[in-house]
Amino acid sequence: MGLLSWIVVGLLAAWIAGIVSGRRQEGCLTKIAVGLAGALIGGALARAAGYEGITEFGVRSILIAALGSTLLLFVLGALEGRRR
Secondary structure (H helix, E strand, O other): HHHHHHHHHHHHHHHHHHHHOOOOOOHHHHHHHHHHHHHHHHHHHHHHOOOOOOOOOHHHHHHHHHHHHHHHHHHHHHHHHHHH
C-alpha cells in the first residue's frame, strides 16, 4: 500500500472508531494519527491471532484498523479518566 492508501485507511478507521467510542472532537490530522496507530495495533493483533495483517487497501483492512483505533481510543479514554 502506498502512503495515500495508508492515510485514507487511517482516516476512515479513526472515523469509525470515533463513532463507536463516542469521541468525535478530534481534528483531521489527529484522526489520521489515531487511525494509523490503530492500523498498527489492529494488524499486530490480527497477526497474533493467526490471521493476515493489513496488506492491501480494502474493507477488511479498514475494519482491522478501526478495531485497533477503537481499542486505542478506549485505552486513552481510560487513562484520561484516571487523571481526573
